[in-house]
Amino acid sequence: MSTVETTADAVVEELRQVVRGPLVGPDDPGYDEARKVFNGAIDRHPAAVVRVADVADVITCVDFARRHQIPLAVRGGGHHGAGFSVGDGALVIDFRGQRSTHVDPEAGTVQVDAGCTWGDVDHATGAFGMATPSGFVSTTGVAGLTLGGGTGYLTRHFGLTVDNLVSADVVLADGTFVTASATSHPDLFWALRGGGGNFGVVTSFTFACHPVGEAGEIVGGPVIYDLADTEEVFRWYRDLMPGLPDELNGWIAVMGVPSAAPFPEEMWARKVCAIVWCYSGPRERADEVLAPVREFGSPLLTGIQPMPYSVLQSAFDGLLPSGLQWYWKADFFEEIPDAAIATHRRYGERIPTPLSTMHLYPISGAAARVPEDATAFAYRRGGWNGVIAGIDPDPANLAMVTAWARDYWEDLHPTSAGGAYVNMMMDEGHERVRAAYRGNYDRLVEVKRRYDPYNLFRLNQNIAPD
Structure with a gap:
């Protein structure tokens, strides 16, 4: 064993003696499991993974990484496509053991540990008929989604996730612990709302939550159209969206029909255009608001129905388990011109694998009424958050789905x-x-x-201090 390896092992053993939570190193059982993230294409070998037991462990890890100049990664849900929550030779702060929530129904808030997924939050708030705006998959981590901005089913009704962040408990790069809010460290609070994990390790979030639908039950679900109707559907959707009430949200996709119930077996893997709708307003207005949606076109399938918000939020969880091969390309769009629609049709016909897809998520309604400089998240002029995802379980197909996503993005950008x-x-x-x-x-x-100032928190979409 080399001197470098011996030194590295000694450093890891030193840390093991001073943290309360378990430390998993390269020679420990469970190391390969501990270093896995959602994207199965990521294969990195950290120096150690610490499953932190409390805030004191987080402070210890931050101080340790700074003193020893070890790269520091932070894992909440581990959902990011680039796999920033692990790094070769890094010390990983792993929050998966920290998943408690506390709802205050009178204040309309929920306090959430950094290891929570949105499924944890939906379970807690749903008991009170409320929800906090989040994303579209309940296995997504609260921390990563929040720090990047947070677009989801409730964006048009209640704004982005960061628009509903009340405060955050943060361990800073020098090891100090602060609470950031509108009145405490307001500049840090501003940056956390969209600036990613660049400024500290958030250990707990407090969010505003809102009454949703009828005692937490929304009206929503997919409407699926033949791929040949893509251009007509996109033009209708583009023109309809600006006039919709905030309570109705719908994201549009080109995709393959999931090969699972409740979708009819004869439609499985068929390439289609689809819109997934979510109406979160008063039930007595649902029929009126959804009438234009129900009356348009000749859908292959209409799945709009009352359901708990958590059911819609988790509807795609089973189709997208951890470990698939992913490659993402993304952009914001302030309009959907006819040239873009033609591109969506063309690449919809070329979808390489059943799970590969393109989604456009609205950033309008309440989210667009927030000034661009009010939070770090800047794209507030209406429009959409677009993502092209090449996905397949087989590593042999990663190059193929990556090429499709890149080519699609190049033509659409x-x-x-x-x-x-x-x-x-x-x-x-x-x-x-x-x-x-x-x-x-x-x-x-x-x-x-x-x-x-020394960029300790750099395993992310990095904002360098110089």
Whole structure:
């Protein structure tokens, strides 16, 4: 064994003696499981994974990584496509053992540990008929989605996830612990709302939550159209969306029909255009608001029905288990021109594998009424968060789905607003990160210089302090 390896082992053993939670190193049982993340294409070998038991463990790990100049990764849900929650030779702070929630129904808030998924939060808030705006898959981690902005089914009704963040408990790069809010460390609070994990390790979030639908039950589900109708459906959807009430949200996709119940077996893997709708307003208005949706076109399948919000939020969980091979490309779009629609039709016909897909998620309604400089998340002019995802269980198909996603993105990008949602970007370099924040980037750099001048928190969509 070399001197470098011996030193590294000694450092890991030193840390093992001072943390309360279990430390898993390369020679420990369970190491390969501990280093896995959602994207099965990521294969990195950290120096150690610490399943932190409490905030004290987080402080210890941050201090340790800073003193020993070890790369530091932070794992909440481990859902990010680029796999930033692990790193070769890194110390991983793993929050998976920290998953408690506390709902205060009188205040309309929920406090959430950093290891929670949105399924944990939906379970807690749903008992009170409420929800916090989140994403579209309940296995997504709360921490990563929140710090990147948070677009989801309730975006048009109640804003982004960051618009509903009340406060965050944070361990800073120097090991100090603070609570960031509108009145405490307001510059840090501003940066956390979309600036990613660049500024500290958030150990707990407090969110506003809202009454949803009828005692937590929404009206929603998919409407699926033949791929040949794609251009007609996209044009109708593009023109309809600006006039819809905030309570109705719908994301549009080109995709393969999932090969599972409740979809009819004769439709499995068929390439289609689809819209998944969510009406979260008063039940007595549901028929009126959804009438244009129900009356349009000749759908192959209409699955709109009352259901608990948590059911819609988790509807795709079983189709997208951890360990699949993923490659993502993303952009924001402020409009959907006819040229883009033709591109969606063309690449919809070329979908390479049953799970590969393209989604456009609205950022309109309540989310678009927030000023661009009110949070780090800058794309507030209405429009959509778009993602192209090449997905397959077989590693042998990764190059194929990656090529499809890249080619699709290259053809579509000229119609975009320029930047992309950091939660759906791969590791794409500094200019893409800068473009994600528009005019907010320079202010983010200033906050970074104050709270992390040595860039300890750099395994992310990094905002460097210089």
